[in-house]
Amino acid sequence: MTPVAEQKRNETGKDLVVYFCILALAGLQFVIAYKSIDITQMFVRMLIVALVEAGLSLLFFMHLWSEKRSLMWSAGIFTTFVLLAMQYGWTDSFRVANGVPWAK
Amino acid sequence: MSQADLMMHGHPPGLTTGIPPFSVPAKKIAMWLFIIADTATFAACLVAYGFIRNASPNWPRPLHSISNVALMTFILITSSLTMMLAVQAAKTGNKASGLRLTLATAGLGLAFALLHVREWFALIGEGMTMFHNPWGTGLFGATFFSITGLHLTHVTAGVVALIAVGLRYNSGRYQADDLEVLGLYWHFVDLVWMFVVPMVYLLNLAH
Numbered sequence: 001m002t003p004v005a006e007q008k009r010n011e012t013g014k015d016l017v018v019y020f021c022i023l024a025l026a027g028l029q030f031v032i033a034y035k036s037i038d039i040t041q042m043f044v045r046m047l048i049v050a051l052v053e054a055g056l057s058l059l060f061f062m063h064l065w066s067e068k069r070s071l072m073w074s075a076g077i078f079t080t081f082v083l084l085a086m087q088y089g090w091t092d093s094f095r096v097a098n099g100v101p102w103a104k
Numbered sequence: 105m106s107q108a109d110l111m112m113h114g115h116p117p118g119l120t121t122g123i124p125p126f127s128v129p130a131k132k133i134a135m136w137l138f139i140i141a142d143t144a145t146f147a148a149c150l151v152a153y154g155f156i157r158n159a160s161p162n163w164p165r166p167l168h169s170i171s172n173v174a175l176m177t178f179i180l181i182t183s184s185l186t187m188m189l190a191v192q193a194a195k196t197g198n199k200a201s202g203l204r205l206t207l208a209t210a211g212l213g214l215a216f217a218l219l220h221v222r223e224w225f226a227l228i229g230e231g232m233t234m235f236h237n238p239w240g241t242g243l244f245g246a247t248f249f250s251i252t253g254l255h256l257t258h259v260t261a262g263v264v265a266l267i268a269v270g271l272r273y274n275s276g277r278y279q280a281d282d283l284e285v286l287g288l289y290w291h292f293v294d295l296v297w298m299f300v301v302p303m304v305y306l307l308n309l310a311h
Binding site for chain 1: 126127128136140143144147148151154155158159170174177178181182184185188189192196287288291292294295298299301302303306307309311
């Protein structure tokens with residue numbers, strides 16, 4: 001087997017492992033959906049699983065791991081900041097649902 | 105690079121010297137920028153959905169079956185694998201295999217879209233519209249159709265792009281790099297689905 005063919009075989013093997021991991025994690029989300037737990041707990045568990053799935057997909061399917069580190073960090077930090085900044089409205093959402101805490 | 109360096113050596117890398125930023129081809133950088141922007145779009149939709157759901161006391165949980173969405177998830181994740189294999193085949197110069205796997209990815213994307221439309225019609229048949237449903241607040245239909253519709257639009261655009269780029273790759277007008285850039289988009293569509301499924305489907309299952 002030539003080095004190129006062997007490298008291709010190794011890459012395909014790694015991709016298959018990542019594929020089955022993502023499939024298993026997707027299956028885990030469905031299992032969590034049928035657990036008799038509080039909806040908040042369910043949401044947190046599903047979100048964690050989704051984040052792991054997304055991480056695997058980003059690093060190995062989208063090859064971010066093998067890109068220049070500067071690209072990985074720039075994209076990662078910028079996107080994370082934007083996603084976190086979007087969470088500012090949650091307190092207001094709870095206020096709409098429960099009323100102003102100090103109003104009672 | 106200081107102003108003095110600019111005067112001596114011309115322009116900083118990434119502007120006019122021909123060296124792309126991060127030493128990544130311009131097409132790939134453009135796709136990454138699009139993906140970052142689209143991440144913000146989907147995240148805004150999902151956060152707005154969470155906000156509305158949290159603030160709506162009569163939020164319904166009407167979905168009964170997960171078989172359709174499970175099949176859709178399996179198809180989309182598998183399409184990511186075929187896309188990756190297509191890029192690998194193209195990079196090793198195996199044109200026929202590259203085209204075959206790209207068209208297989210498009211076929212899986214089409215199957216996903218058809219299952220999605222079938223599910224929509226089933227829900228519409230049960231009386232769910234954008235503004236009304238028999239189970240609770242009408243906002244459920246609005247958020248459900250908006251988020252899944254935005255994703256379905258991405259899948260449909262991806263299928264069209266896969267067929268177009270695949271055929272052009274086969275005719276020699278596009279290279280393996282172009283398939284790789286399109287592959288980034290397709291994997292992103294798959295990645296978004298990983299968040300849409302739990303938030304929009306699984307958290308709304310009837311217990």
